Amino acid sequence: MIGVLFLGVFVAVGFAYGCTEYMMTWFDVRQRVTAGAAGLGLILAVNGASLALMWLCAAILVAASGHNLYLQVSVISLGAQAIWLSQHLWWYYREHLRVHYEAGE
Numbered sequence: 001m002i003g004v005l006f007l008g009v010f011v012a013v014g015f016a017y018g019c020t021e022y023m024m025t026w027f028d029v030r031q032r033v034t035a036g037a038a039g040l041g042l043i044l045a046v047n048g049a050s051l052a053l054m055w056l057c058a059a060i061l062v063a064a065s066g067h068n069l070y071l072q073v074s075v076i077s078l079g080a081q082a083i084w085l086s087q088h089l090w091w092y093y094r095e096h097l098r099v100h101y102e103a104g105e
Helices: 002-026 029-035 040-065 070-103
Strands: none
């Protein structure tokens, strides 16, 4: 059982990365932030949608397995998405400063 949870953590981090990066590309977030057109709200929305999708998939798998591990699934999903949210927030902070510096604001 412990091995399955450890495997679930690694799979969750990979799934969160793939899902978030796909949505970031789909909504063209990086291009919009670099151009100064989009902001923090779009990054938070993409990460929130990725978290919701990941938690829903994990909850379906837990329900199908018949175990009562919803708290563990929630903690793993939040932790995996927090990794990528912190990376995107740091990137936004750096790009936001660069865009304002280049614009002369």
